Amino acid sequence: MSAREEDPLAAQQNVPASGYGEYGEPPPLPVARFGHGSRVPGWDEAVDLEKDPAEVPDPDSVEVPEELRAEIEAHMADYPDRHSAALPALAAAQRRYGWCSPEAIEQVACVMAVTPGYLDSVVTFYDMLETESVPPHSVYVCTNISCMLRGGYELLDHCKHRLGIGNKGVTPDGLFSLEEVECIGACSWAPAMMMNYDFHENLTNAKMDQVLDEYRKKGTQ
Numbered sequence: 001m002s003a004r005e006e007d008p009l010a011a012q013q014n015v016p017a018s019g020y021g022e023y024g025e026p027p028p029l030p031v032a033r034f035g036h037g038s039r040v041p042g043w044d045e046a047v048d049l050e051k052d053p054a055e056v057p058d059p060d061s062v063e064v065p066e067e068l069r070a071e072i073e074a075h076m077a078d079y080p081d082r083h084s085a086a087l088p089a090l091a092a093a094q095r096r097y098g099w100c101s102p103e104a105i106e107q108v109a110c111v112m113a114v115t116p117g118y119l120d121s122v123v124t125f126y127d128m129l130e131t132e133s134v135p136p137h138s139v140y141v142c143t144n145i146s147c148m149l150r151g152g153y154e155l156l157d158h159c160k161h162r163l164g165i166g167n168k169g170v171t172p173d174g175l176f177s178l179e180e181v182e183c184i185g186a187c188s189w190a191p192a193m194m195m196n197y198d199f200h201e202n203l204t205n206a207k208m209d210q211v212l213d214e215y216r217k218k219g220t221q
């Protein structure tokens, strides 16, 4: 039997029999290309040598609040490589400023002696690090399998109704945002949600109301 006959997928994709390599491997699948022939716009363009290189911020020109500096340094001391402290350091800045603003990132970069670009790549990867200003209270309702089976969607609908907003919406008073999320690791106590960084489990609509009321009373604290 030829390699082509052994590989029904390749046959479906009309890979020509002559395209098989020395060891019977199929040729690479064609890659979609843009109009000018490249795979990703700009990949074959010359580097801009005039552009400023990414630099570690100068400690003399960036003011960092003492408390924040101390917290970041304490996180750095927890790891053999300071880069590993990026997540807790950014979380500390987010707690202070409400989001990872360019200024907040600059301050963290200055203390950690890394480029803002390095931290930017971390912030834009993780959902819970915010790239825009967000309301003081973020409601994350889990609708993954365990929670779904225990009423996660009903809970999400209840939240939408109580807050008067949809998924990824923000209440008109700017106090709450609502987001449907994947598993938050509280499956044993499903259905579960997070309010900011606090877990609330074994929820019912009545319990959800209590949580929302509690945080509404807190206001912007």
Ligand code: FES
Binding pocket: 142, 143, 144, 145, 146, 147, 148, 182, 183, 184, 185, 186, 187, 188, 190, 191, 192
């Ligand atoms: S499925 Fe909801 S916490 Fe895991």
